[in-house]
Amino acid sequence: METSTNVVHHEPWNKGKIVGQKAPFKVKDIWALRVRLQMEGRVRELALFNLGIDSKLRGCDLVSLKVRDVTHGDQVATRAIVMQHKTKRPVQFEITAVTREALQAWIKQASLRSDDFLFPSRLHESPHLGTRQYARILGHWVDELGLDRSEYGTHSMRRTKATLIYRRTKNLRAVQLLLGHSKLESTVRYLGIEVDDALEISEQTEI
Numbered sequence: 503m504e505t506s507t508n509v510v511h512h513e514p515w516n517k518g519k520i521v522g523q524k525a526p527f528k529v530k531d532i533w534a535l536r537v538r539l540q541m542e543g544r545v546r547e548l549a550l551f552n553l554g555i556d557s558k559l560r561g562c563d564l565v566s567l568k569v570r571d572v573t574h575g576d577q578v579a580t581r582a583i584v585m586q587h588k589t590k591r592p593v594q595f596e597i598t599a600v601t602r603e604a605l606q607a608w609i610k611q612a613s614l615r616s617d618d619f620l621f622p623s624r625l626h627e628s629p630h631l632g633t634r635q636y637a638r639i640l641g642h643w644v645d646e647l648g649l650d651r652s653e654y655g656t657h658s659m660r661r662t663k664a665t666l667i668y669r670r671t672k673n674l675r676a677v678q679l680l681l682g683h684s685k686l687e688s689t690v691r692y693l694g695i696e697v698d699d700a701l702e703i704s705e706q707t708e709i
Contacts, residue, residue: 523694524655526662527555531647536600538646547639549608550621550631552601554659558680559595561656562587565631569609570616578602578609586682593682661692668693672706 532555539548553572554564563586572582580602583594597605605620614620619630637656644654660681668677678689 523692524658524661525653526658526665527654529666531649532662535643535647545604545608545611546621547643549601549604550636550639551643551659552604553597553620554656555662556598556601557582557595558660558664559584559593560586560588560660561633561636564659565621565633565636567620568616569614569618569620572597572605572620573609573616578605589682589684591682591684593680595680665693 535551536548539551557564563584566587567584571584572578579597581594581596583592585592612622621631623629623631623635633656640654640656640659641651644651664677664681667680668674674686674689677693678686681689681692683689683692
């Protein structure tokens, strides 16, 4: 006796989507967006964008920052250290002059206090900006720059400065520390460094 079974075919989650590492932003794109946000008085977005580039933090760590994480007293600090949610390891980052200025303006405009989240959510169910909200904001930035959304994501922000530092210095260890990776191999994969490039670095390192 033959029996028939119904087989349910599930489409893979990534069907029709471009997956893989997201591209870092180019310097010209960074400045183009900074100028646009500044000219249009989009204070919160300018602070979010600049800090995202400087901090090289994962989206979940960036959106959950509190004012006290980036300030000393009533002034924005030049450096900060935070605990990463994913690895439970501390990571330090610099806060450049343009970012300090943007953060100071945002903190003042939003009347934020030390214990407040740096980027409060406009939705009642969340105390701070969520990663999905952050991704949507970034998507609009990508559109405004005339770039392809499929090639950019929140990790583009994390990779941008790290990639520039690596290209200029070839110092993988420095980039590893800045990204908060526990293994150098993770940094190599994250930056998309080719094997030949990694070998060239090794050959130039004398012990």
